[in-house]
Amino acid sequence: MSREHIECDACDKPNATKRCSNCKLVFYCSAKCQRSHWPQHKPDCRSFHQSLAAELAYRTAPEAPGAQVPPQTTDTCGICLERLNQPVTLEGCGHMFCHSCLRNYQNFSPNATCPFCRAQLPDVDQHSLDRASMHTARAQKISGAEKQAQCELALAEVQKILDVDPTDLRAGHMRAEILLIAGDAESAVTAFKAVLELNSSNQNVQDERRQILAQADAAFAAGDDDEADRLMTMLEQGGASPKVFAGGKQGLLETKLKLAAAQQDMADWEAAMELYMSIVRDMGDDHTYGGPKLQLKLWMGMTRVFFETGEYERAICGPGSMGIAMNRHYPGVHKYVALSEKASGDLTAAIRTASRAVLYEAPWDPDNKAENHALLNDLIAQRDESGSVTA
Template sequence: MEDEKPLLQYITCDAERCTKSNPAHRCSRCKITYYCSPTCQKADWKRHKLGCPPLDEARKLHANSTNVNELGLNEGITFLKEGNHESLGPCGICLEETIDDPVIFDKCKHAFCCTCLDRFQKATTLLDPEDKGSRCPYCRAEIPNLIQSTHAKVCVIVARVNRGNLSDEERKELASKALADIQMLWDTGDPGLKVNLTHTRATLLSYCGDHKAALKALKEVIPAFTEMAERGAMAMELLEKCKREDHDFIEEATKLNLIEPGSGLLKTDLVGLYFEIAKVQQKLEDWGAAWETLQYICEHFQLGSEITTHQQMEIFLSLQQCANQMKAYMHSIQFGEAIMDQNRFNPTVHKATAIAYRELGNIEEARKLAAGAILYEAPWDDENKKKNWEFWREIT
């Protein structure tokens, strides 16, 4: 294990308003924060404890690569993507002999077209919200909800893929399976469902290596998302007005046709769509296009009401990455300093800013930031620790 103590000379105490260098006292709970003295650490505890996860809990959370099968998601449902579909027929709903995208319930073995079942379960829910289409339309045996269980399973798979502890082959295999399930839901043609699945579908397409298809899918829904976000903003304004004037919101919103599906989208959802587009553009190494997309967000949406603080941090990180790739190193440093003003414990921004300083020839400042990248890296992330040490050795 590398000795981190010599690196402490490059950082300052993490307590508010303390600028003493070489902080030798490390928080024993999270192992990420450093203090110059026990006095400073005690004085800072009220603020720090809000973001001080116990190391053991954080390590377990990081190490837990969720097994989809263990969650019981999609239990009782089999999707048949290959084979003789006629042998399964007829569909228990439309009565056609050849079943389209067959869905088979393991409990009763009855088969249905995916679209037919989706429509049946939605109709059942409208008649009885407590039912959720939970019984086989043919024999009334208990069955899971197709959309909910499949979407939940896909979301878990996406979470696993995003964790980064899988090989490229495992990640692509999982993503391909989830994409097939998503496509079956997508092919039902439900507009509201397509809106909800857009981000997930694009993420899976990208993980399968088809970045261009992911970008196309995201760009296609910009008009719909924009309209829905505008309607959502109108609905929020109406809600505030109804609260002030003691009016019935449902009644007033119905008059303006704001109760329809999609009116619940917020401007932050539209920001999220543009940010997803920028991320795919970065994967395509189209840094100029990604930069323009991110700048568009900053120029057309307001921080706080339309861009969350978390979104702003992610946008600045992506802008910094683009700036480094385009050799705009002063811009990179500006974004890096803005991020560190909000969160000095982010090792990624330390390293990215160090790269910018190195390219500008300021090796001393680059070393300070490279040291921060090592010290503020998550204690359980051995792979990134190793990469940060390699970077440190490159510039020293």
């Protein structure tokens, strides 16, 4: 701006060439005007100077940026300037934004900071998943209406992600888990199947992209730059590579086991066993497949299905004995072996197995301990009753 358009704050004359050296916000045409205007300007000048000093002190403080900013009290998103929709509150500074706005903002600028105070932004999706995990953990410790309320809160957090990206595997997987915990086994089965199908589709796309990349490398090595460029352009046009389960085979196995658990809750024993057998086929001779904990859950799940379908000998001699051999301290590992022995008519063996459950299984878990004691007492009572009848 030309000096001639700057007016003196004291006399309104143009071409004011001097300004306050403290705040640098007001202009004067002469030192005389500045002195005459000082009594009027003094309060504003000092107030601004103090505010500036406080801001500078805050920005250089050792605390994290935004830590001293008071929580937001308005219901308006600072990005879209509309009423908050599925709000996300930043823990560092208390400012609130629509989940979708913040997610798009981060996708546009991965290193973005809070638009208001420049505090570091968390991963908005991970923030929602963490909150969902917190509500889920609470739900698993309670029952009744309170449990359902926590599950609904967890589902609401996950839905924030799915509303923006319905193909997000992490959110889809967690939604299925929450539905299973909430007791909606049918919806959980549908959700787990959808997640597995999406993962399989994404895996196929990844495999195709790897093949194209290998072909491009071969073309470069052969000196066929045109073919290599064509293949690389094909990859670029395909966009980013879709995500698959974290943890590879272990993540896939964990999801399949949870799907089988949901099928068991629906008493769909045939579907559960079919899924278990497919896992065993995938395992093959790889005895480390999925790790010991997931393998134990596999054997325990198969033992229950064999029991429920009346194949007691297979439950006892097959996965049941394998599960106990892997970890006799794991909660519930003896239960369906003992019940299978009882159902097959061998009460002595059932009592022996139930006694081992009381002796070995998770003494720190009072619920499991009480269940094992109840099973043992029931078996002993049946033995005594059958003995008195025989006598």
